[in-house]
Amino acid sequence: MKQVLMVILILTISGVTSHAQKKAEAKKTVKTEVISAAVFANGQKVYNKYCLSCHMADGGGVQNMNPPLIKTTYVLGDKTQLIKIALNGLNEEIEIDGEVYNNVMPSHGFLKDQEIADVLTFVRNSFGNKASAIKVSEVKAVRAEKK
């Protein structure tokens, strides 16, 4: 009897502990958010095809012309604003760290919602950036608002 009680006690304790561990893990996932390899790979593919020629392979942009994508509020800040830039392009002077960038960015509204979401997620998690993913639903919402 004593032994049975002991086993139950051990089981209960270990069960509680493992449950607690799972909870902690779940919390951790929300915080750093693992981006699926497929999303990242597709995002990179879109980046290389449509973005790299101006923003460069290292995301560092071009002096006076094309703004860098590294740790700027344009990239890491408001998601809606970032989605709008991708969809509509940008034709205004941008100043980042005292440097001015002037080139015109054409609209990339021809890309699919999935492609926009993936490429923005890729940009937000490359070149030293770390930020939450952009969901397809978020792109869809901004595109719908535009219409």
Add this chain to the structure above:
Amino acid sequence: MKKSLLIPVLLSAMAFVALYSFKNISDSNSKPAPDADNAGLKLPEGFGALKVAELGANARHLVVTPQGDIYVKLARAKEGKGIIVLHENSDGKAQVTGGFGNYGGTGIYMKDGYLYASSNQEVFKYKLDAKNKVINPDKPEKIITGLKAGRQHETKSLVLDNNGNVYVNIGVNSNSCQEQDRGLRSPGIKGCPLLDSMAGIWQFKAKELNQSYGEGIRFATGLRNVVGLDWNQQNNQLFVMQHGRDNLNSSWPELYNEKESAELPAECLYALKQGDNAGWPFMYYDQIQHKKIVSPEYGGDKKKEADSKYIDPAVAFPGHMAPNGLLFYTGSMFPEKYKNGAFIAFHGSWNRAPEPQKGYFVVFQPFKDGKPSGNWEVFADNFAGTPEKAAAGRADHRPCGLAQGADGSLYVTDDVKGTVYRIVYTKK
């Protein structure tokens, strides 16, 4: 009788010796020793370079006076000064002695007792004293005003001829006059109305004030953007370097692959006559086929040849290297082969990605009897710092403006760190 003759002979001999030694002193003063590392540059044998100054600002074009003053035009005014004045010591190093002109810009030129400088919409002139110092830096005369300036190709380079005319570049705020600038498969706007007031070289009078489009002459058109230009004294003719179009692959991926888009179109040197049309945006020059090709925005298919009415380039360089400075060398410090040839400062590319970037050097194009003769060669290299930095487009320095010193030294500005270089020939 004999005595009275002897004295003037002796005197003139003494004067000759004195003058001769003075000439020697001034010669050695005007040819300073290069830096031990040639200021980081790679140069042909017999040449050396020194870092004259580092301004920590976007140094664009420059003027060097025979008295050792240097006027540097900044892309953006720094502490209210868009033109920085430096003075050289006898060792060739210079310090900032002042500044004026509360406007950014690129163009600056000295001619017949005046200094000319441009903002992105205006051109001013400043009277110089006998020592080429600006008499009244706060009260320039505004000779040209109201020029269009978009957010790309907005700078106004300038040069004067020998007949009192000023030539100003008005770059166009567009890549290829597409309905949506740089857009995917976006067609060209019919007839490209932008050409009426941009994408050309305009001629104005150096003596007149407040001139604009109404008073000027569109001297040449179909030039997307010119930054480097110079007056060739041998031919008495204007030469300009055009920045060719971008985005052949990103706008027309079905026609041009990334490699073709990196190489095409050529960066062209044009010898201009009044009325010339270089064809932008309707065509570009393909330096591999050696042909003028119709732009994809205007029905081109990469092969279709353009109307022969458009002028041919004098020299065609690889694409996207961004020629920002042009100078015909008239000095006598450098060896004979450089005389009357063209130096071109290539600022360096960006629109070659994902292919390696190119440029970030000063090129020499030999000329004979006022015409290009023989192949161009890289003259001053390694402004970028390393070949890897050049390939990545992450250059430490980017050459921009060129000027010739009174002794025949070649000056080069850098608009990343504001370095002013001086290249000298050291071989006896």
